[in-house]
Amino acid sequence: MFDALIQGLTLVLQWNAFSLMLVGMALGFVVGLLPGIGGAATLALMLPFVFKMSPVEAFAFLLGMHSVAATTGDITSILFGVPGEGLSAATVVDGHPMAKRGEAARALGAALMSSLVGAVIGAAALAVSIPIVRPLVLTFGSPELFMVTVMGIACITSLSGQGTRAQVKGFAMGLLGLLLATIGQERQSGILRFDFGLIYLWEGLDLIPVLVGIFAIPEIIDLAVRGTSIAGNAPAARLGAGVWEGIKDTFRHFWLVVRCSMVGVFVGILPGAGGGVAQWMAYAHAVQSAKNASDRNGFGGGDVRGVLGPGAANNSKEGGDLIPTIAFGVPGSGAMAILLGAFLIMGLHPGPDMLTKHLAVTYSMVWTLVIANVITVLVCLATLPYLAQVTRVRGGLILPFLLLLVFVGSYTANRQIADLLVTLGFGALGYFMMRFGWPRAPLVLGFVLGKLAETYLFISIARYGYSWLAQPLVIVLIVLTALVIVFPFLQERRSRAA
Amino acid sequence: MRLSGAAFFSLALAVVAAYAVYAALRWPPKAALFPLTMGIPLLILALAQTLVELRDPPTPAPPPGAQARTVTVFAWMATFIVLVLLAGFPIAVPLFVFSYLVMESREGVGLSIALAAAAWGVFHLLFERLLHFPFETGLIRSLF
Numbered sequence: 001m002f003d004a005l006i007q008g009l010t011l012v013l014q015w016n017a018f019s020l021m022l023v024g025m026a027l028g029f030v031v032g033l034l035p036g037i038g039g040a041a042t043l044a045l046m047l048p049f050v051f052k053m054s055p056v057e058a059f060a061f062l063l064g065m066h067s068v069a070a071t072t073g074d075i076t077s078i079l080f081g082v083p084g085e086g087l088s089a090a091t092v093v094d095g096h097p098m099a100k101r102g103e104a105a106r107a108l109g110a111a112l113m114s115s116l117v118g119a120v121i122g123a124a125a126l127a128v129s130i131p132i133v134r135p136l137v138l139t140f141g142s143p144e145l146f147m148v149t150v151m152g153i154a155c156i157t158s159l160s161g162q163g164t165r166a167q168v169k170g171f172a173m174g175l176l177g178l179l180l181a182t183i184g185q186e187r188q189s190g191i192l193r194f195d196f197g198l199i200y201l202w203e204g205l206d207l208i209p210v211l212v213g214i215f216a217i218p219e220i221i222d223l224a225v226r227g228t229s230i231a232g233n234a235p236a237a238r239l240g241a242g243v244w245e246g247i248k249d250t251f252r253h254f255w256l257v258v259r260c261s262m263v264g265v266f267v268g269i270l271p272g273a274g275g276g277v278a279q280w281m282a283y284a285h286a287v288q289s290a291k292n293a294s295d296r297n298g299f300g301g302g303d304v305r306g307v308l309g310p311g312a313a314n315n316s317k318e319g320g321d322l323i324p325t326i327a328f329g330v331p332g333s334g335a336m337a338i339l340l341g342a343f344l345i346m347g348l349h350p351g352p353d354m355l356t357k358h359l360a361v362t363y364s365m366v367w368t369l370v371i372a373n374v375i376t377v378l379v380c381l382a383t384l385p386y387l388a389q390v391t392r393v394r395g396g397l398i399l400p401f402l403l404l405l406v407f408v409g410s411y412t413a414n415r416q417i418a419d420l421l422v423t424l425g426f427g428a429l430g431y432f433m434m435r436f437g438w439p440r441a442p443l444v445l446g447f448v449l450g451k452l453a454e455t456y457l458f459i460s461i462a463r464y465g466y467s468w469l470a471q472p473l474v475i476v477l478i479v480l481t482a483l484v485i486v487f488p489f490l491q492e493r494r495s496r497a498a
Numbered sequence: 499m500r501l502s503g504a505a506f507f508s509l510a511l512a513v514v515a516a517y518a519v520y521a522a523l524r525w526p527p528k529a530a531l532f533p534l535t536m537g538i539p540l541l542i543l544a545l546a547q548t549l550v551e552l553r554d555p556p557t558p559a560p561p562p563g564a565q566a567r568t569v570t571v572f573a574w575m576a577t578f579i580v581l582v583l584l585a586g587f588p589i590a591v592p593l594f595v596f597s598y599l600v601m602e603s604r605e606g607v608g609l610s611i612a613l614a615a616a617a618w619g620v621f622h623l624l625f626e627r628l629l630h631f632p633f634e635t636g637l638i639r640s641l642f
Contacts, residue, residue, distance in 0.1 A: 030624060045629055165550070168543055172511065175540040179518055182533045191529035194521065217575070224571045225564045396603030397613075399571075400595045404617060407578055408587065412625070417634060420579045427575070431568070435560070436504040454532045 005127065008363025012371060017060040017364075020053065024065035025372050031065070032072030042069060043338040047345070055346040056364045062342055063365055064372040066335055067119060067318050071376050074111040074311060079104055079390055080230065080398075081219030082212065082405050089211045090279040091314075093441055094299060094306025096219060101302055102231045105388040109246020110304050111311040112377045112384075114257045117250060118312035119373035121261035122268070122319025123366045129323055143468035145270060146456035147477035149449045152277055153178070154484040155284030156442040166439070173433070174442035180205060181450020188458050200418045208413035209422040210447060216406045217427025218434045223395045223402075230398070231391035243384045249304045256289055256305060257312045264313030268320020277452075278320075280445045282313030288487060292494065300439070318369055326354045326362055505551035512544035574598060586636030588626070592618035 011017060024046075031042045043066055050058040076082045078095035091111060098107035140148075156174035183194045184204030195201040223230060250257055260282035267278035286309030290296040299306050325336040327350070343350050354362050380387075390398070410423040433440055460468040468474060501509070518537035522530040560568075577597075581590035596614035599605040605613075625631040 027628075042629070045631070168547060172540055172543040172547065175536045175543070176511065176514075179515070179533060179536045179540060182536070186525075186529040189526055189529045191525050193525065193529060193533060194518070221568050221571050225560070225567045227567075397599070397605065399603070400598035401617065403575060403578060403598075404591060404595065404621075407575070407582070408591070408621070408625075411582075411587070411633075412631060415632065415634075417579075417583060420582065424572075424575055424579065428572070432503075432507050436507045438507075450532075450536075457532075458528070 004359040005363050005366075007360040008365075009367045011056045011360060011364040012060055012367045014056070016054075017057045020057050021060035021064035021368060021372060022375075024061040024063075025068045025376060028065035028068035029072050029376065032069035033076050042066075043335055043342075047338060047341055050342055050345060055348055055358075055361050058342055058346055059361070059365050060368050062339060063318075063368045066339075067315065067369050067372050068376045070314050070318060071112065071115045071119075071373060072380070074115065074307075074314070075108060075380070075387065076405070078107045078111060078307070079387065080216070080402055080405070082216040082402060082409070089215055089444060090283040090310035090441070091307055092215045092219075093283065094301070094303050097300075097302035098304070098307065099230055099388075099391050100232060102391070103242050103302070104231065104391045105384050106242025106246040106249070106304065107302075107307050108384050108387065109243040109381065110249045110307045111246070112380050113247045113250040114260075114308040114311035115315045116373050116377045117254075117257050118261040118264055118314060118316035119318065119369055121258065121312075122265055122316035123369040124319070125262075125265040125316070126319040126322050126326075126369070127363065127366045139473065140270060142456045142459035142463060143471055143474045144477060146453060146460050147474050147481065148270060149277075149453040149456060151477060151481045151484055152281050152284075152449050153446060153453065154481045155281060155288075156445060169438050170442045173438055173440070174446040177443040177446025177448075178450040178453070179446075180210070180443075181447050182454065187455060188462075198418075200416065204451065205422060205447075206414055206416075206419060207448065209410040209419040210426050211444060212406050212410050213423040213426030214430035214433075214440055214444065216402070217423070218430040220399065220402050220406070221427075221431055222434075224399060227395060229392050229394050242388075243381060246304070247381075250308060253305055253308055256286060257308050259289070260285055260309040260312040261316035264316035265320035267313070268317035269323050277448055278313040278317040279310040280441070280448065282309040283441070284445075284484075285309060288484070293496070296488075300441075315373060319366070322365060322369075326350055326365070502551060502554075504554075505548055508544055508548040508551050512541055512548055515541035515544055570602070574602065582634070582636070584636050584638050586639060587633040588618070588622065589636065591621045 012021070027042065027046070043062055046062065046065065050061065053061065073083065074091045074095065077089065077091040078099050081092050081096035081099075083089040083092055095107045095111060098104065153174065156170055181204070183201055185192055185195075185202050192202060226232060263282045263285055264278040267281060283306060286305045287296055287299045289305070290299070321336050322339075325340060340350065348354065348358060348361070406427075407420055407423060410419045411417070413419060430440060432438075433443075464471075469478075515537050518533055519541060522533040522537060524530075525533075578590065578594045581594055584590075585593065592614040595617045596610050599610035599613060600607060625633065
């Protein structure tokens, strides 16, 4: 195994593979900055170019691109409040308020360094788990997967803010998100729900226009109303000075970063869950990790831990995603389904062969994840002080470009003009939510998890009736879910008593 | 008791939930289960919140001029969508940047042209040349 690990490294460092990885990274860097055309879409667009490459070159190119896109998505999220990737929306919640406070460089430093730690943990998890992954993945059937999504939905209590009123608003928004996820054709009966006679709605609402509208447009309006730059009146000296502070933050809260990375790996392994889920669950975990109610107050207003958690999970889930893809040929996400296509183009068959005959190729993927992220973070760290200066550009000059970013990004996700209207509509919803104090994060979490939860619930009932509720792992997950719901209330009560 | 903006928003949410419940009641149980499970508690919570908002003092009004600026930004967004529909992205992108900078931000014509050209350049190089991403050409071009 150790020989294969070293062989994997030498394969990636060969000139052809390494230079193709750099090309992929450059592409992934640009694509990551744009909302909509995410890593998965770019993988699909680049798939035809790998026909003449060797397996190691192809995976260095594709994985280099994909992993960097996930990292750089955080940059636009923090600087402009526009989620660069569907996966990086949770970073907006605390990252952009930091940028508005003049701490863009610190937030970027924290996001990038935690991303690097997450990527290394994800790659290590992939390397270590290859021999033991089979029983782990097989343990999780539909009932367990349903309970994991319910546990994710239960995180709404952590994302809602404090006090009964905030909790009521948070739950209502979570329910609205779950309801929005039911739009479109119901998979079991084929009934069209809330389609209003529009073919566009048959497939349901897409995540990107919803996310971009709900998060980015209210920020753009805020910028227009303030009439200043993003960083407003923050002292110019603070802007670029925080990079090291952000890096130090990663190590100050190292165990939080490790735990959130593990959340990312775990969610990545589960089929269908995807990076958006990993980020929000990691964010909720970061909020729950606060020592007491007053320690939680800063979340949502620019707490660096709210950047570290999602940043770490964002990249660690890439390693987790690869585990079932390589070991079983079961892709954990849309991007991995496309990567599976690359396996077949290369004449490789995911499964036992990848863990024996082609083990060096498998480990070359592990190394690609690590090396691509190290290079990206080093390049970004060198340029962060300059990137942070963007927050000093006056609003009037930057606004049309932000609007372009929002609408071109929304369109490129599905090439549907109607997505532009959905973005505008959710922008208006996001604006009113902000204006009247309704939290946006629970809505997104509900929307992301809604479809998954419904699908797993129906498969569980169809397969096991209601006896699935008595399965041991399901019971454990029910208890954990109850703890997730009750914990914030207990914490609040304890801090009130203190 | 006055229907403030916040109360109106909560009430609108209740109306959405009520519609969802009403629509779901006509579907077979499998399709209706999830929307009903979400819609009924949402309706209750939204109505409760409406009552709370009706009793509460109204949310402080936004600073003077804020509402007008908000409406203006929404109008610009709608304009961009109309431009895309009519002329397609490749033309709408530079045209929008130029118009916004000149008419809204009151920038000089020279700078506005330069920035509009830069926006078009990045768009063209990245999406059309590098990614070969197909964009709608717009209604006007499809007519001729």
